[in-house]
Amino acid sequence: MTAVWVAAALVLIGAIAWARCVRSPRPPPLPEAWRAMVRALPQACCVPDTLQARYEQRAEAFLRDKRFVGCNGLVVSDQMRVTVAGFAALLSLRDEATNFPAVRSVLLYPAAFLVRHDEPDEFGLVDDEPVEQIGESWQGDRIVLSWEDVEAALAGDAVNVAIHELAHQLDDEQPWSDGAPAMADYTRWSAVMQREYExxxxxxxxxxxxxxxxxxxxxxxxxxxxAFFQRPVELRRHHAELYALLSDYYRLDPATHPPQWLPAA
Ligand SMILES: [Zn+2]
Incomplete structure (x- = not known):
């Protein structure tokens, strides 16, 4: 791996959410309605028949193993749980994929939330003013999402905060967080990602x-x-090599079967 991909690290720790969170009970045994919901995820239309069973199993495992917590008064519904689990499953279709072992909890806020970071920045300064966020990924612990923004992704918004934060978790499965998730051979990954990053x-x-x-x-x-899941056709057109890399990694080809977006809520 080239030095920049090894050296540059993303650290999202020390955040304090300004809200009171309430644990929701574990979901009941998964009914057929759940399977219908996970299949109906717009981004899941690109899952080939050969991976459909794995997709549903990975979503079920995420639902079974992760605690969902509603914050700022949000009552977590089955649809919310299944949507986040579906996105997790879309990122976990590789043979060797694990079930986001470091993630114990998914915190859902109704909308953007205020966060205070007490970690010093690159200049050693601590800014204690709360900032608005739509998502966070905590190393070895949790992801935090604005449900309003997850819903926007279901309606075709270019931003998909659930995919973004879960991708950080894949990245964090390495000892270094550098934009390179676990894989056997980084030769192609490093070359393409560094070129596209520059x-x-x-x-x-x-x-x-x-x-x-x-x-x-x-x-x-x-x-x-x-971009791979929200704007796959455009990504393939403008970044063919990058698209092909991600397609091989995620084992999906969403540009060939692009999502049919849900009407905005
Ligand atoms: Zn990020």
């Missing part, structure tokens, strides 16, 4: 990728994973 950093108005991806290799992996 391209995004140079581009003032990128046509597909969120400029936020230029923040670090870790954020780049989150942003390109979002």
């Amino acid at each position: 391209r995004l950093r140079r581009h003032r108005r990128p046509p597909v990728l969120d400029p936020y991806g230029a923040e670090s290799p870790g954020e780049f992996f989150g942003v390109v994973s979002e």
Whole structure:
């Protein structure tokens, strides 16, 4: 791996959410209605028949093993649980994929939430002003999501905060968080990702990728994973090599079977 992908790390720790969270009970045994919901996830239309059973099993495992917590008064519904589990399953279709072992909880807020970071920035300064976030990924613990923004992704928004934060968790399964999830051979991954990362950093108005991806290799992996599921046709057109890399990694081809978005709620 090249130095930049090894050295640049994303650390999202020390966050304090300004809200009171209430544990929701574990979901009941999964009914057929759940299977219908997980199959109905717009982004799941690209799951081939050969991977359909695995997709449902991975979603079921996520639902079984993770605790969902409603925050700021949000009552977590089955649809919310199944939607997040479906996104987790979409990122876990590789033979060797694990069930996000570090994630114990999924915290859901009704909408964007305020967070105070007490970690010093690159200049050693601590800014104690709360900032608004739509999602967070805590290493070795949890992901935090704004449900309003998860719903926007179901309706076709270019941002998919669930995919983004779960991609960070895949990244964090390595000892280093550098935009490179676990895999046997990094030769192709490092070459393509570094080339595309540098391209995004140079581009003032990128046509597909969120400029936020230029923040670090870790954020780049989150942003390109979002684009892969939310704007697959455009990603393939403008970044064919990157699209092919992600298609091989996630074992999906969403540009060939693009999502039919749900009407916005
Ligand atoms: Zn991020």
